[in-house]
Amino acid sequence: MSYPYPGGGYPGQGMPQPGFPNPNPPFPNAAPGYPQGPATMPMPGAPPSQALYGGPAGYDQMPAPPGGPGLPYSPQPPLGFQTMVDDAATVAMAATAFRGGAGSVAMPTPQPPGPAPYPSAGGGAPPYPVVGGGTSAPPYPQAPPPAGGSFRSAPPPTQPHPQMPSAPGSQRRPPPQAPTAPGGHRTAPAQGTPQSATSSTSQTRHKYGTLREHQPFDPHADGQTLRNAMRGVGTDEKAIIDIMAHRSSEQRQNIILQYKTMYGKDLIANLRSDCGGRFGQVIEYLCMTPARLDAYLIRNAIKGLGTDEKVLIEILSTRTNQELAEIRMAYNSDYNKNLEQDIIDDTSGHFQRLMVSLAQGNRSESTTVDMAQAQREAKELYDAGEKKWGTDESKFNAILVQRSPAQLRATFDEYSRLCKYTMEQSIKREMSGDLEKGMLAIVKSARDTPAYFAERLYKSMKGLGTDDDTLIRVVVTRCEVDMQLIKQAFQANYKQTLGRFIAGDTSGDYQKILLALIGGKD
Incomplete structure (x- = not known):
């Protein structure tokens, strides 16, 4: 790359500065047409001498534009100091704006000769536009004013860098924030803790149930209580009833998980080994989710020789579309079989068509x-x-x-x-x-769905003997859904409370847990 001054230097090194003597002799080998001047570096932004705009024709002789002095460079000058400073300042200013005002650029601000391009009343730094309206001081410090007076004023005091808002399409995006709950408090990530909220489906499910969520709920303490109830000789059935018959399905699942986390053992297997008979059957049903329990009941009704049609009828004709969809998924997941195909294989005729139609879960x-x-x-x-x-x-x-x-x-x-x-x-x-x-x-x-189940319960206990499978199935599957309404229908239709009817047909821990699930004798 060649420069206007042979032998090195930048353009403008030979230009005299106003107010300074010229102690240096001219360059000995200066090319014709180039001015002779000092070798000292000019102050950035200092107005050049008027001598540059007069004299014989040459690089420094450019016609002055209308309304202002001529420029000390050609329309396409060689690379020089002033051009480098201008470009560096422009890049620094663009980078600062792109970063949203982060950081500062310690570089003097070059100024063109002539009047200030951003005049401000009373001097001071020119205002810069701010996103969203208004003006602000430049986001980097300015050079001190040169001696002899200048249009520049003293640098403004340091101000915090403005934060650029993240408008659509912006290069700068704000960091993701945690979701905000009503009231302005951020919600914690969902975890299996006692404070975990239940879904709206669960709240609807418990609306008319006699078994509701227990508060305060501590799965760690409940798991420890169940562990102590099954340790050593004998079993504390009362402690088991106090927990299993007074916790919602979601809470019981949380206890099962916490139990395995604390002790590395399966709570369902431990309860099965310590709780036998009909009491153990109730406990085992309570350890399942509603969908898995229904899938388990249907599977037992159709596997092996014969089919328990009353179980198929009761479940498929009383469950909602959503519940039927969950049952189909649980059936396939737990038994690796298709519910519809198993129904077809175990039934026939118009009854088969009715059961297949109900299993679709497509009722309005x-x-x-x-x-x-x-x-x-x-x-x-x-x-x-x-x-x-x-x-x-x-x-x-x-x-x-x-x-x-x-x-x-x-x-x-x-x-x-x-x-x-x-x-x-x-x-x-x-x-x-x-x-x-x-x-x-x-x-x-x-x-009347509650009246239908009230009839099912009444028929399971009337006369000699008790249909314990039906009694347990209805009590466990409806205690969190509509057992309050079932009790009302039972008393209205049969002139006796459901609790007293159960107490007359059952005994022991089996009786206690059934009464706990339906809310007592009355």
Whole structure:
């Protein structure tokens, strides 16, 4: 790279400075047309001498632009000190703005000759625009004013660097923040702690249940209590009942996890070995989630020789669409089998079709009633049954499985107006066997689900002996759902409290845990 001064130096080294003598002789080998001046470095930003703009034609002779003096360089000058300073200042200013004001640039600010490009009243640093409106001082210190007076003022006091807001498309993004809970407090990451919140589904599930969440809840202390209840000779059944019958399903799962974490043992296996009989059966059911328990009950109902159809009917006709979806997933996960295929393999005929239809979990859950549809479908059911010789079971299947409980109740009322029989009476007249039981379960559950389960409990205990499987299944699966309503329906229909009925048919720890789950005798 060549420079205007042969032998080295930067352009402008030969330029005299105002107010300074010229003690240096001219360069001996200066090229013609170049000025002779001192070799001292000029102050950055100092106004050049007017001698540069007069004299013979040459590099320093440029016509002055309108309204101002000429420039000391050509439109495309060679690389020189002033150009380097200008470029460095521009880069530093851009980098500072890009970083959002972080850091400072310790570099003098070059200024062009002539009047200040950013005049400010009373002197001072020119204002800089700030994102969002307003102005601010430059984000880096300025050079001190040169001697002899200048348009520059003293540098402003150091100010904190402004933070650039993160607008859409900005290069600078704020760090992610923890979610904020109502009230302005940040929520902690979800953990299996006593303070963990339950879902809205869980809160809805406990709305009419007799078994609700226990507060305060400490899974560590509960796990330790259960461990102590099973250590040594004998078992403290009361301590087990106090925990297992007074903790929600979510809390019991947390205890099981905490127990294995503390002791490296499976709580379910330990409880099974220490708790036998019907009492142990209740404890084992309580250790499962609702979906896994239903999947377990269905699996036991259809595996081996024969099928327990009443279990299939009870579960598939009373669970919500979401619950049925969870049951299908649990069944496949726990047994590596397809629920629908197992139902098909163990059932047949119209009953098989009814169970397969219910297992889809595709019932309307709307609470809106279409009276025109209710009247039309009541007529279709009447034509498919009482009006004709024989029965069109597929018509009953299509309507009873698809419609919401609210819509079915309206249809049943319209049916009673068309026919001298109720829907239940017509089903008993037109159907038989497991199909009849399945259709009746749908109708009764649609009319009044708590009353349906109250009837199931009453039949499990009336007369000689007790159907303990049905009693345990209904108590455990409904104690967190609607047991309060079931107790009300039981007393209204059978003139006795459910608790006293259970107390008369059971005994021992088995009786105690059942009564604890339903909230006592009264």
